[in-house]
Amino acid sequence: MxxxxxxxxxxxxxxxxxxxxxxxxxxxxxxxxxxxxxxxxxxxxxxxxxxxxxxxxxxxxxxxxxxxxxxxxxxxxxxxxxxxxxxxxxxxxxxxxxxxxxxxxxxxxxxxxxxxxxxxxxxxxxxxxxxxxxAPNTCDAAPVPEPDLSSWWPEKPKNLSKIESTYNETFNVLHISDFHLDLRYLPGQEAWCDAYMCCTVESSNKKALAAGLNHTV
Incomplete structure (x- = not known):
């Protein structure tokens, strides 16, 4: 294969x-x-x-x-x-x-x-x-960079005081993970397409088109 x-x-x-x-x-x-x-x-x-x-x-x-x-x-x-x-x-x-x-x-x-x-x-x-x-038998693996992150955060403080409970207070957290970039993405194209990847100039939905619906905005 x-x-x-x-x-x-x-x-x-x-x-x-x-x-x-x-x-x-x-x-x-x-x-x-x-x-x-x-x-x-x-x-x-x-x-x-x-x-x-x-x-x-x-x-x-x-x-x-x-x-x-x-x-x-x-x-x-x-x-x-x-x-x-x-x-x-x-x-x-x-x-x-x-x-x-x-x-x-x-x-x-x-x-x-x-x-x-x-x-x-x-x-x-x-x-x-x-x-x-x-591509086998071409290049050797490049060394993995070892970034220095020591300046990103201050030293961990010692003898931390106990953190008071927030009881029923809530707060929002945005967690972004495992996202993908498609350089051919085009706003306004069909998002519910018949074959991936959607939102490109080739994307279409045959059922929607047959019903007289336009797949772009």
Whole structure:
């Protein structure tokens, strides 16, 4: 069974859909403005060159994430299309259309993976750990940071006096836990949709539409 996250990182392990800027200290990628269709074809061919090129697997993986980041920032619909073509070429799985980003009923992990790339530090802890956990034989695990929290709270006081009971007094507490971010969330879209994730431009409710109800506000 193919791990979709492994495939997503491996894809863009391709690393070279575009060349880096002349400044070697910069990770910014200059994506050519040639239109989406041409960019898909060009990126697909450049990816194959990278797979056959030199460099460590870790470097390719990090460059691939960085590449996916800048392609998505310029042309959000392109990266999933490249994923579909590469899936077909390298036979990642039987149904490569699942990597497309236009029809939610087919699944669209390619679109979500691309969106995550846009907020990552590709060459920092984000990229290294994504490669380590999802693309075997690429990067070693990055060391876990050990933050110093000693300045966050004062020292615990000694000989505390007994706290008086509040009897029947009540107070409100807001506890936020395990929340999820969807970069494609759009206010006003269908929240009771036929297939996840809801609240995106593809979301719809067939029964509501058949009843003449508009799914947007």
């Amino acid at each position: 193919v791990n979709l996250l492994q495939l997503s990182t491996s894809l863009l392990a391709a690393a070279g859909l575009v060349k880096r800027a002349d400044n070697p200290s910069s990770h910014h990628v200059q994506v050519p403005n040639i239109g989406n269709d041409a960019l898909v074809d060009w990126g697909y061919l450049e990816t194959q060159k990278i797979f056959n090129g030199t460099g460590s697997n870790c470097t390719k993986c990090l460059q691939g994430i960085n590449l996916g980041k800048y392609i998505t920032l310029q042309a959000p619909t392109v990266t999933p299309q490249i994923l579909v073509k590469l899936c077909t070429l390298y036979d990642w799985q039987d149904d490569c259309d699942k990597w497309q980003g236009s029809d939610i009923t087919k699944g669209n992990p390619g679109k979500h993976v691309s969106q995550v790339f846009t907020i990552m530090d590709a060459f920092g802890l984000d990229g290294i750990n994504l490669c380590y956990w999802t």
